[in-house]
Amino acid sequence: MSFVITGASLLGERTADLYVDDAGMLQPVDSAPAGAERIDADGLVALPGLVDLHTHLREPGREDAETILTGSRAAALGGYTAVLAMANTTPVTDTAEAATRVWELGREAGLVHVQPVGAVTRGLAGEELAELGLMHRSRARVTVFSDDGKCVHDPRVMRRALEYVKAFGGVVSQHSQDPALAGPTACCHEGEISGRLGLPGWPGIAEEVIVARDVLLARHTGSRVHVAHVSTAGSVEVLRWAKAQGIDVTAEVTPHHLLLTTDLLTGYDPTYKVNPPLRPQEDVEALRAALADGTIDAVATDHAPHARHDKEHAFVDAAFGMLGLETALAVVRTAMPDLSWADVARVMSTTPARIAGLADQGRPLEPGSPAHVVLVDPDARATVDRDASVSLSRNNPWHGRELTSRVVHTVYAGRLTVRDGALVG
Amino acid sequence: MKHLLSVDDLSVDDIHQLFETAADMHDVQRREVKKLPALRGRTVVNMFFEDSTRTRSSFEIAGKWLSADVINVSAKGSSTSKGESLRDTVLTVCAMGVDGLVIRHPASGAALQVSQWVDAAVVNAGDGMHEHPTQALLDAYTLQRRLGSLEGRHVAIIGDLTHSRVFRSNVQCLTKLGAQVTVVAPPTLMPSGIGAWSAAAGFETSYDVDEVLPKADAVMMLRVQRERMSGAYFPSPREYTVGYGLTRDRLALLGPDVPICHPGPMNRGLEIAADAADATQSVVLEQVSSGLAIRMAVLYHLLAGEEA
Numbered sequence: 001m002s003f004v005i006t007g008a009s010l011l012g013e014r015t016a017d018l019y020v021d022d023a024g025m026l027q028p029v030d031s032a033p034a035g036a037e038r039i040d041a042d043g044l045v046a047l048p049g050l051v052d053l054h055t056h057l058r059e060p061g062r063e064d065a066e067t068i069l070t071g072s073r074a075a076a077l078g079g080y081t082a083v084l085a086m087a088n089t090t091p092v093t094d095t096a097e098a099a100t101r102v103w104e105l106g107r108e109a110g111l112v113h114v115q116p117v118g119a120v121t122r123g124l125a126g127e128e129l130a131e132l133g134l135m136h137r138s139r140a141r142v143t144v145f146s147d148d149g150k151c152v153h154d155p156r157v158m159r160r161a162l163e164y165v166k167a168f169g170g171v172v173s174q175h176s177q178d179p180a181l182a183g184p185t186a187c188c189h190e191g192e193i194s195g196r197l198g199l200p201g202w203p204g205i206a207e208e209v210i211v212a213r214d215v216l217l218a219r220h221t222g223s224r225v226h227v228a229h230v231s232t233a234g235s236v237e238v239l240r241w242a243k244a245q246g247i248d249v250t251a252e253v254t255p256h257h258l259l260l261t262t263d264l265l266t267g268y269d270p271t272y273k274v275n276p277p278l279r280p281q282e283d284v285e286a287l288r289a290a291l292a293d294g295t296i297d298a299v300a301t302d303h304a305p306h307a308r309h310d311k312e313h314a315f316v317d318a319a320f321g322m323l324g325l326e327t328a329l330a331v332v333r334t335a336m337p338d339l340s341w342a343d344v345a346r347v348m349s350t351t352p353a354r355i356a357g358l359a360d361q362g363r364p365l366e367p368g369s370p371a372h373v374v375l376v377d378p379d380a381r382a383t384v385d386r387d388a389s390v391s392l393s394r395n396n397p398w399h400g401r402e403l404t405s406r407v408v409h410t411v412y413a414g415r416l417t418v419r420d421g422a423l424v425g
Numbered sequence: 426m427k428h429l430l431s432v433d434d435l436s437v438d439d440i441h442q443l444f445e446t447a448a449d450m451h452d453v454q455r456r457e458v459k460k461l462p463a464l465r466g467r468t469v470v471n472m473f474f475e476d477s478t479r480t481r482s483s484f485e486i487a488g489k490w491l492s493a494d495v496i497n498v499s500a501k502g503s504s505t506s507k508g509e510s511l512r513d514t515v516l517t518v519c520a521m522g523v524d525g526l527v528i529r530h531p532a533s534g535a536a537l538q539v540s541q542w543v544d545a546a547v548v549n550a551g552d553g554m555h556e557h558p559t560q561a562l563l564d565a566y567t568l569q570r571r572l573g574s575l576e577g578r579h580v581a582i583i584g585d586l587t588h589s590r591v592f593r594s595n596v597q598c599l600t601k602l603g604a605q606v607t608v609v610a611p612p613t614l615m616p617s618g619i620g621a622w623s624a625a626a627g628f629e630t631s632y633d634v635d636e637v638l639p640k641a642d643a644v645m646m647l648r649v650q651r652e653r654m655s656g657a658y659f660p661s662p663r664e665y666t667v668g669y670g671l672t673r674d675r676l677a678l679l680g681p682d683v684p685i686c687h688p689g690p691m692n693r694g695l696e697i698a699a700d701a702a703d704a705t706q707s708v709v710l711e712q713v714s715s716g717l718a719i720r721m722a723v724l725y726h727l728l729a730g731e732e733a
Contacts, residue, residue, distance in 0.1 A: 196618075196622055310510075314534065
């Protein structure tokens with residue numbers, strides 16, 4: 001169906017109508033047929049559909065926590081038109097067949113583009129390279145590789161991966177965690193709070209030494225590296241230096257690291273257990289500044305659904321991760337109300353699309369672009385209710401919090417996936 | 426008081442009230458028939474997710490002397506290894522009709538989490554590296570019996586602070602009671618952020634045992650766990666003893682009436698020399714009997730007087 005979106009403010013800068021044609025493309029408004037349906041977007045801000053570099057959809061393997069379909073629903077409601085599905089499923093996405101299956105299930109769900117991320121190493125074991133080239137040659141066209149959840153900590157393996165993906169323009173997205181400085185039990189930012197609570201510390205330095213090493217490896221190999229979920233001021237310093245040197249590095253920050261802080265752990269509620277851990281306010285401030293000035297390129301959710309029973313353990317035994325897809329835009333808006341809508345589009349759509357090599361995503365809202373659009377009520381305030389989520393999981397750290405802005409409509413490939421805040425179909 | 430999870434939950438008045446009750450309970454221990462009817466018909470479960478002989482026996486005897494039905498559940502490795510959540514494990518036990526749940530768990534915060542899931546009164550008998558409130562109460566109670574008031578008295582706590590729930594509970598309890606506390610450890614066994622913590626909470630830190638001991642009105646030695654001795658935190662047991670142990674030479678730095686505490690089990694010859702452990706000023710065995718009195722007092726305050 002074709003339709004005209006009327007009265008939206010494009011990037012919050014100028015008001016214009018958008019005509020979405022039958023082929024799912026944006027076209028000049030004066031070419032719209034007379035009887036085309038009109039969607040009133042007066043007072044709403046239009047952005048290119050959001051692109052998430054970092055999502056855990058849990059399928060295959062943990063369909064009780066999330067599926068590609070339910071995760072796609074959450075993504076659409078969050079204003080996303082593309083998500084990158086991390087490889088740490090069961091089995092791991094480390095073959096062309098596994099990647100193609102994820103891609104197909106995403107197509108069947110049909111709500112967002114689901115782009116599989118391939119594992120860097122076989123079984124995420126950090127030892128032998130996975131079949132990176134075959135995954136890239138598959139129909140899924142895998143371009144981003146990550147062992148996320150685990151760090152590719154062996155410098156020789158990381159070096160080879162960076163070199164190898166150069167042949168087809170791939171990128172390695174690194175989960176930066178030196179396992180000797182922050183082992184598997186590390187779960188609380190190392191500092192006064194971890195000292196008082198008696199929780200195993202996860203020091204910022206365990207992230208920073210890997211970021212520093214990887215930017216140097218990227219320079220040495222002439223390859224491109226992406227730093228997942230940057231969480232400390234020290235990492236920001238390293239990134240700023242690396243970019244000044246011309247090193248080909250990009251970085252993402254999660255919404256939760258832009259707003260939530262370590263002190264939330266004082267009640268030992270595993271809802272707030274996430275990897276990397278929530279950091280102190282000084283780090284949060286540094287991350288916001290880095291996102292605003294471009295040192296950090298993108299916001300990525302690290303949406304990590306978990307079944308209830310995997311969070312109902314003692315804090316150190318509980319699963320890492322929190323939900324993020326449905327709330328990401330509102331969290332960014334709440335954390336950084338001064339960030340312009342053009343900047344929001346840059347960090348949540350245009351740049352992540354470029355990093356992931358998704359050519360038809362993150363495009364300008366103008367004739368000739370594929371119609372991936374999100375329409376946002378910029379001033380709406382709403383209190384998050386975890387039971388209203390379409391995710392299968394409830395590990396929602398935003399429950400009970402009031403956030404600013406609301407996704408009203410989402411258009412994916414010319415089709416309304418969300419209308420008036422509700423899923424279509 | 427619904428639960429006893431942390432010393433932080435107790436007011437100074439609460440602590441004094443527990444001490445008064447403990448003094449009465451202490452007298453019971455000297456009777457020939459050591460049984461009070463206070464908790465008749467109440468059920469107390471000792472749920473220990475971590476090995477412990479002394480704390481578990483102490484709670485068991487305390488409950489029995491108050492006439493509660495006491496059941497020990499050894500839950501070591503039972504939850505995560507079988508895939509059952511902690512919540513399911515404790516709800517299953519509590520569904521049997523439990524009034525008091527005494528919980529020991531290797532993970533910090535476990536007792537607090539459990540208290541949010543169950544109706545029973547929860548007593549934290551040690552949660553990971555976090556707290557061991559009855560140990561702190563019995564230590565302070567023991568010292569108070571020796572020293573009179575703790576107000577203005579100087580207590581040195583020496584040993585592995587990073588991994589010690591005894592330290593974390595004691596530093597709170599002692600400062601609440603007005604003591605000046607200095608904690609001593611090598612830098613590798615000081616909790617992260619202790620500088621800011623000690624400044625906010627009003628206690629001192631030091632790396633120098635010999636400088637601290639002469640000023641001390643009481644000394645608390647902490648156990649060094651075997652698994653910390655392999656060179657990761659300090660080079661060798663011998664070097665630890667020379668730097669931080671309560672050796673025979675250091676015993677001479679203490680006044681003859683300065684009580685020496687140790688929560689046990691002691692590594693004789695490592696953190697405490699035999700001469701110090703067996704000195705007349707050592708209160709190690711008194712701590713054990715105080716422990717019973719304190720645990721009786723805690724169970725009494727949590728469980729007596731409610732409708733069964």
